[in-house]
């Protein structure tokens with residue numbers, strides 16, 4: 001069972017607000033509790049960095065209890081130890097964020113929802129979500145439906161949620177955003193936080209920005225902004241949950257396209273020649289510098305076309321989506337960072353280098369050591385929406401990424417197909 005964190009005496013000089021500014025709750029003893037309790041559901045690369053950011057703030061701000069619970073999908077490490085035990089002993093997620101201290105007030109908890117289990121062993125009933133009124137969801141999107149089902153009836157009715165998850169579910173009735181999935185299953189409001197956020201860079205406190213998307217309550221958005229903001233992590237609220245969330249979701253598909261272009265550029269890919277693929281002799285014929293120059297221009301074109309398709313797709317799905325959202329960190333900035341450095345781009349590059357002969361599943365297992373790739377499954381989900389609604393021709397880049405991922409088209413098709421001008425204009 002996860003140990004309890006011993007609260008340190010409050011340093012009033014570092015407190016920047018009074019508890020009465022914060023939304024309050026009534027605890028089990030009927031007493032008003034002005035302090036919010038935060039639980040992070042998920043503990044991968046970004047989940048661990050999110051816990052670190054939050055934990056540094058809960059220690060400073062009066063409106064939060066110091067302790068941050070982090071639900072960990074339990075694993076046994078090669079050493080034979082449980083991951084949660086190691087995190088609680090050395091304050092580091094050695095598997096998903098090695099070398100970074102999370103903060104002593106982060107408590108890893110393997111028990112998501114079964115508080116009663118602990119009573120059986122004569123210990124106080126607790127679990128990761130039981131007491132939390134601020135729930136931060138940050139797992140790979142494919143696990144969320146199962147997690148939500150486990151949490152039905154287990155979270156506080158007054159809890160507020162935020163999703164940091166990039167991805168969506170596609171159901172018979174259409175696409176379902178993860179924030180909607182959380183709201184519908186748990187009956188609570190759910191905001192989102194997305195942005196140009198490669199976790200490993202934020203872990204070492206390099207400056208970056210993020211966007212909180214909220215539905216209607218500005219004070220809730222401000223509470224989330226306070227919880228996440230640090231001098232090196234600048235968070236801006238925007239009243240557009242779907243726009244922010246779709247940005248975070250769709251940019252992974254664009255990054256897959258960019259990964260394929262990245263490798264083509266090294267080998268001197270020429271978009272006008274359909275027979276030219278990853279061919280060393282062709283590259284020698286063209287010349288290295290020409291090939292690289294073409295690569296940068298081509299990559300920029302992929303980002304532009306990708307962003308255009310992101311805007312069009314988002315607005316077709318939700319007419320409320322705002323143009324201005326795409327100019328926030330969650331929009332254009334996330335497209336750029338993910339196309340330059342993210343894991344989707346990296347694995348897509350390896351996929352193209354192997355001429356599409358090694359599957360994404362194989363490369364994910366080999367290159368990411370337990371971390372999950374989102375772009376390929378999102379590309380499939382987007383493709384399902386496009387084909388179901390008869391929109392395939394309107395989104396040549398999105399459609400082509402999926403066709404390449406499943407082996408129906410060669411990696412080189414990304415540029416040939418993206419050359420077609422989308423027939424839809426949203427401007």
Ligand SMILES: NC(=O)c1ccc[n+]([C@@H]2O[C@H](COP(=O)([O-])OP(=O)(O)OC[C@H]3O[C@@H](n4cnc5c(N)ncnc54)[C@H](O)[C@@H]3O)[C@@H](O)[C@H]2O)c1
Nearest residue numbers: 043044045046047073138139140143165166198199371372
């Ligand atoms: N890593 C980043 O740089 C980054 C940045 C922004 C957003 N995100 C988003 O954050 C979300 C979480 O990504 P991450 O980087 O924290 O995770 P990750 O890919 O690093 O790790 C995978 C996580 O999934 C867990 N897991 C494995 N099997 C599971 C199961 N059956 N049920 C539940 N959990 C299971 C693992 O324990 C691990 O915590 C994703 O939606 C991702 O797109 C990631």
